Each structure stands twice: as structure tokens, then as C-alpha cells.
Amino acid sequence: MSKKVLLNSKEIEIILHRLACQLIENHNDFSETVLIGLQPRGSFLAKRLAHILTNDYKIKNIHLGLLDITFYRDDFRRRDEPLEATNTQIDFLIENKNVVLIDDVLFSGRSVRAALTAIQSYGRPENVELLVLIDRRFSRHLPIQPTYKGRQVDAINEEKVIVHWKEIHSKDAIYIDNK
Amino acid sequence: MKQLSVEHLLGIKYLNKNDIDLIFETANHFKEVINRPIKKVPSLRDITIANLFFENSTRTKLSFELAEKRLSADVINFSASQSSVKKGETLIDTVNNILAMKVDIVIMRHPNVGAGVFLSKHVDAKIINAGDGTHEHPTQALLDSYSIKEKLGTIKGKKIVIVGDILHSRVALSNIFALKLQGAEVKVCGPTTLIPKYITSLGVEVETNIKKALEWCDVANVLRVQHERMDINYFPSTREYTQLFGINNEILDNLGKKITIMHPGPINRGVEITSDVADSDQSIILNQVENGVAVRMAVIYLLAQQIKR
Numbered sequence: 001m002s003k004k005v006l007l008n009s010k011e012i013e014i015i016l017h018r019l020a021c022q023l024i025e026n027h028n029d030f031s032e033t034v035l036i037g038l039q040p041r042g043s044f045l046a047k048r049l050a051h052i053l054t055n056d057y058k059i060k061n062i063h064l065g066l067l068d069i070t071f072y073r074d075d076f077r078r079r080d081e082p083l084e085a086t087n088t089q090i091d092f093l094i095e096n097k098n099v100v101l102i103d104d105v106l107f108s109g110r111s112v113r114a115a116l117t118a119i120q121s122y123g124r125p126e127n128v129e130l131l132v133l134i135d136r137r138f139s140r141h142l143p144i145q146p147t148y149k150g151r152q153v154d155a156i157n158e159e160k161v162i163v164h165w166k167e168i169h170s171k172d173a174i175y176i177d178n179k
Numbered sequence: 180m181k182q183l184s185v186e187h188l189l190g191i192k193y194l195n196k197n198d199i200d201l202i203f204e205t206a207n208h209f210k211e212v213i214n215r216p217i218k219k220v221p222s223l224r225d226i227t228i229a230n231l232f233f234e235n236s237t238r239t240k241l242s243f244e245l246a247e248k249r250l251s252a253d254v255i256n257f258s259a260s261q262s263s264v265k266k267g268e269t270l271i272d273t274v275n276n277i278l279a280m281k282v283d284i285v286i287m288r289h290p291n292v293g294a295g296v297f298l299s300k301h302v303d304a305k306i307i308n309a310g311d312g313t314h315e316h317p318t319q320a321l322l323d324s325y326s327i328k329e330k331l332g333t334i335k336g337k338k339i340v341i342v343g344d345i346l347h348s349r350v351a352l353s354n355i356f357a358l359k360l361q362g363a364e365v366k367v368c369g370p371t372t373l374i375p376k377y378i379t380s381l382g383v384e385v386e387t388n389i390k391k392a393l394e395w396c397d398v399a400n401v402l403r404v405q406h407e408r409m410d411i412n413y414f415p416s417t418r419e420y421t422q423l424f425g426i427n428n429e430i431l432d433n434l435g436k437k438i439t440i441m442h443p444g445p446i447n448r449g450v451e452i453t454s455d456v457a458d459s460d461q462s463i464i465l466n467q468v469e470n471g472v473a474v475r476m477a478v479i480y481l482l483a484q485q486i487k488r
Contacts, residue, residue: 085204
């Protein structure tokens with residue numbers, strides 16, 4: 001097994017700031033925009049971006065929600081391991097809002113498909129965008145593409161992209177694991 | 180993630196503490212779901228559930244049906260009063276006929292003790308017991324515990340008294356199993372004629388003085404007097420029962436503490452509990468009903484997860 005570093009903490013920091021700036025470019029003061037992190041792993045990225053937008057770019061009133069998609073997945077009962085749900089925390093309606101779905105790695109696109117269904121339970125959004133840190137090209141099962149992406153990688157299916165966040169793993173880093 | 184240790188939900192006595200924790204964790208998620216503007220998830224859209232009610236029920240049946248629909252399952256309903264059971268069909272035949280229509284989960288209420296266990300051995304479907312005679316009513320006990328936990332934060336070490344007709348109550352028995360499993364102290368209180376002889380072997384204490392029982396407890400779960408199950412007179416009159424075991428504001432005000440009042444419904448207002456107590460802020464009766472849907476969704480979801488195609 002070999003694990004190689006794809007992005008180190010400095011590179012991740014730069015990418016996060018770039019993504020934050022791209023969001024500002026499209027969403028101005030965020031008054032009609034909500035950020036939705038996909039639980040569990042997308043929530044770290046969503047929280048980090050919200051933090052950067054608030055503290056470094058002085059944008060007030062960022063609406064941040066966390067969405068669990070377990071009950072919307074299309075592989076319920078098709079996996080050997082049962083799925084574990086996490087909390088959903090969305091205390092606002094998304095009716096007529098611009099929604100930015102946020103996840104760490106875009107692979108098959110099935111999680112995003114589930115999220116698109118799940119988000120409708122909170123109203124009809126004006127439009128929905130997708131922000132991902134890592135876009136794994138050539139591995140999509142569905143016609144879903146990110147609006148904003150941190151880095152595109154051409155990893156083969158057997159390889160695994162592992163994202164470490166300093167909140168749980170002591171430092172930020174992204175690895176490609178070749179088993 | 181964890182799975183339930185059982186294949187059917189036939190009674191609390193077959194569950195362990197981890198199962199209850201898992202059901203409650205899952206129910207927390209579903210409670211959030213049923214408070215959304217759109218209260219539905221598509222998880223069980225390829226699952227068919229039959230609700231077989233061989234005995235009357237209003238809230239349990241509605242609660243199960245709503246839970247099933249919130250999970251997007253297909254639902255068929257059956258009640259014995261309008262069926263071929265009246266024509267002499269056996270339980271296994273009835274159920275197998277229903278299963279031939281490709282049903283995955285059967286939710287059954289039956290007047291006979293052990294009907295769920297019997298069925299689980301003879302038919303190929305997940306069985307959820309929605310009450311079997313005077314034996315168990317597991318989902319009611321789960322939602323009662325869930326509601327206590329929601330109100331008091333924990334169950335461990337809490338003092339809970341179950342008041343009323345313990346002898347005929349499947350709610351009491353399932354509650355005793357569930358509460359003991361979670362580390363609560365449990366007493367039962369009622370007329371001695373309505374307390375089973377060997378109830379103390381389950382680790383509960385008996386108290387026949389309602390005032391003492393209420394002074395001791397944190398939570399009082401008040402049961403209905405089940406006139407329909409009483410073939411002989413267990414107490415002289417309803418009026419006497421109310422005087423000796425009825426809970427009213429006067430008793431509660433003199434306790435010097437605020438206890439939580441629960442009731443599985445349907446309430447005989449003015450018999451086991453007065454209207455002002457049932458509608459007071461000490462009562463969590465309507466929370467129990469709301470939590471019932473979330474808890475039943477959790478149970479159905481977790482059992483459905485085990486179905487492989």
C-alpha cells in the first residue's frame with residue numbers, strides 16, 4: 001500500500017481561499033444564498049469555507065446548513081455494511097434561495113443525486129450549484145459536474161482519495177491511497 | 180454501523196441495550212425529518228408493508244401507517260372485523276395469502292399472547308408486534324422510553340411508576356422490560372387484584388398507595404382501566420378506583436416537586452386521570468404521540484435494512 005500526498009495544508013489553504021473568492025464573485029453578499037455541507041465529510045469543508053467568508057472576507061450572515069442524505073441514497077440494502085445516518089441541521093427554508101451544495105470528493109455523483117432529492121424537502125431552490133474540493137474525473141455514474149472545484153484528479157477506481165481535516169486529524173492533507 | 184440484534188420486533192425482552200440505543204439514535208434523525216416542510220424520505224420505496232389488526236386500534240394503527248408512508252413504503256391494511264377471519268380462516272393462511280402478494284414486513288396486533296412469535300416461525304417476512312394480547316407492545320414501550328429520555332435527558336437512575344391495570348397491560352410489561360434494561364428504577368401501583376402475583380420477579384416493586392408512589396417517582400406512566408379485558412370485577416366500582424388511584428391536580432400540587440405524567444392512550448378522562456392533569460404542562464402525552472411516529476419509522480427502517488433481494 002502506498003499513500004502519496006496530493007495536497008498539503010498550504011495548498012489546501014490557497015484552494016479554500018480561491019473557492020471562497022469564486023463564491024463571492026457569483027453570490028455577492030450571500031443574502032439570497034445558502035451553503036449546504038453534505039454530512040458527514042462535506043460538513044468540514046462547508047464550515048471552513050463559511051469561516052473564511054465570515055472572517056477573512058467580512059461577509060455577514062452566512063447561512064450554513066448540514067444535510068444528511070442517508071435516507072435518500074440509492075444503495076439502501078444493497079451494501080454489506082448498513083448505512084449510518086448523521087444529523088441534519090438546516091434551520092431555514094431554501095425556498096427561492098441559491099443553494100451551494102458542498103462536499104469534499106466528487107466520485108460517482110450518487111451522493112449529489114441523493115442530496116438534490118433531499119434538499120427539496122426544505123423548499124424549491126432558485127438554483128443549485130455544486131462545490132467540491134476534489135473532482136475525480138472519469139469516475140462518474142451520473143451526469144453531474146461541479147460548479148466550483150478545488151483540484152481535478154485522474155485517479156483510477158482502485159485508488160482512494162483520502163481527505164484529512166485538522167479538526168479531526170490534526171492537520172489538513174489530501175492523500176491518494178493505492179491499495 | 181450497528182445493526183439490530185434481532186430479525187423481528189416481537190417484544191422488548193428479545194432486545195438488548197445496544198438495540199434500544201440504535202433505535203433511539205435513528206429515531207432522532209426521523210424526528211428531524213417529520214418536522215421538515217416535506218416530511219417524507221424515499222428509503223423504503225421498494226418495500227411493502229401489511230398492517231394486520233386483529234384487534235381494534237386507532238392511534239397505533241395510524242401511527243404505524245404514517246411512519247410507513249413517511250418512509251415511502253407501500254402499505255396495505257387489514258382489520259379482522261371486515262375479513263375472512265370471520266369465515267374461519269387460520270392466522271397462518273390469512274398471512275400467507277397476504278404474503279403471496281409480495282409483502283416484506285407484517286405489522287400485527289392480535290388478541291392472543293405470542294401471536295407474533297408464532298407467526299415469525301411460520302412465515303417469511305419481518306414481523307413487528309403491535310400488541311399481542313396482554314403480553315407485549317414493544318413500540319409503545321420504546322416511544323415511552325424515548326419520550327422520558329427526551330424530557331429528562333436520561334433514563335438511567337430515574338424513578339418511574341406505572342399506575343393502573345398492570346395485570347391486563349402489555350404496555351406495562353414492555354415498559355418494565357425496556358426501563359429495567361436502561362437502568363431505571365420501576366414501581367407498579369394499582370389495586371392488588373390488578374397486579375400480577377409474580378411481578379416482583381421482574382425486579383420491580385409494588386406500591387398500593389398512590390400518594391407514596393407519586394412522592395417517590397420522577398415519572399408516572401398512567402394506564403387505562405381496560406374494562407374490555409375484565410371478565411370479572413377486579414374492583415368494586417369505577418368511582419372507587421378513581422378515588423383510590425385516580426391522579427388529579429390536588430395530589431400533584433401537594434407533592435412538593437413536579438413529576439412528569441404519561442399515558443399511552445386512550446384516556447378515560449376523569450377515571451385514571453383528570454382532564455386538567457392530562458392537559459397540564461407536566462403531561463407529555465402528546466409528545467408521546469409525536470415520538471411514536473419517529474420511533475416506529477426507526478424500527479421499520481432498521482428491520483427493512485436487513486432485507487436483501
